[in-house]
Amino acid sequence: MVKYSEEIDIRGHYTDLEGRLIMKSLCDLFNDVANVQTYALKIDVPTLNEKGLTWMLHKLHILINRMPEQGENVTLETWPSGIDRLFAIRDFRMVAGEEVLLRATSEWMVIDVNRRRPVRLPACVTETAAFCVDGIREIPFELDTKKMPTNFENTRRFTATYDNIDFNKHVTQATYVRWVTNSLSYEFLKDHEITELEIIYEHEVLPDSVVCAGCHVEEEENRVKVYHQVRNESLDKTHCFAVSYWKKR
Numbered sequence: 001m002v003k004y005s006e007e008i009d010i011r012g013h014y015t016d017l018e019g020r021l022i023m024k025s026l027c028d029l030f031n032d033v034a035n036v037q038t039y040a041l042k043i044d045v046p047t048l049n050e051k052g053l054t055w056m057l058h059k060l061h062i063l064i065n066r067m068p069e070q071g072e073n074v075t076l077e078t079w080p081s082g083i084d085r086l087f088a089i090r091d092f093r094m095v096a097g098e099e100v101l102l103r104a105t106s107e108w109m110v111i112d113v114n115r116r117r118p119v120r121l122p123a124c125v126t127e128t129a130a131f132c133v134d135g136i137r138e139i140p141f142e143l144d145t146k147k148m149p150t151n152f153e154n155t156r157r158f159t160a161t162y163d164n165i166d167f168n169k170h171v172t173q174a175t176y177v178r179w180v181t182n183s184l185s186y187e188f189l190k191d192h193e194i195t196e197l198e199i200i201y202e203h204e205v206l207p208d209s210v211v212c213a214g215c216h217v218e219e220e221e222n223r224v225k226v227y228h229q230v231r232n233e234s235l236d237k238t239h240c241f242a243v244s245y246w247k248k249r
Contacts, residue, residue: 027174059107103138152214171205183213192246199242
């Protein structure tokens, strides 16, 4: 298994009003460390671009024991953990000393830059799998989009602005996560902390597009379950589905 780790200081602009790392910042950090390792493995975006290809995230599942706080020094680890048909799997773990703060699994596909469609993983990616025979999968994927509710009571509109756009000239995966969590009210977010998020990315969002982020909240015995859906302005295309779990602060 090929593992990359990086020490990270949790700075104030990564955190919320309580000084805890926010989900959008966490996903940005995931991207940062994954990007470093793709260069080391020679499966980085510029290398794929030479073949008319690029990476695109399809699924992400995060389990959180505790979010780090402003001023903490943590270690973020990542490694390629296998191949599943058209998808390359990458896992993450954040630790503070011996304490495991959170774990995550992600599923990536390679797409044709011009056609914007998935292709078979190129040899430079599949050959990396040879180093992953003992790769550790932190958690499985569980979200079934067929079991999502049809009604979302709360909806907020967001616009894909310039600073939401990445090297693929579409909205970053971390921005989707920001829209998902910000579909919840200030009062809810102030009183709850997230313990789990699973998201499936369905369609890319292009610059200046308007999206509608809806949520459906269900109270469970010891936690709150929230279903999320981000759709286009005309509500005829789903950009992502997600489920999040929360506990009282």
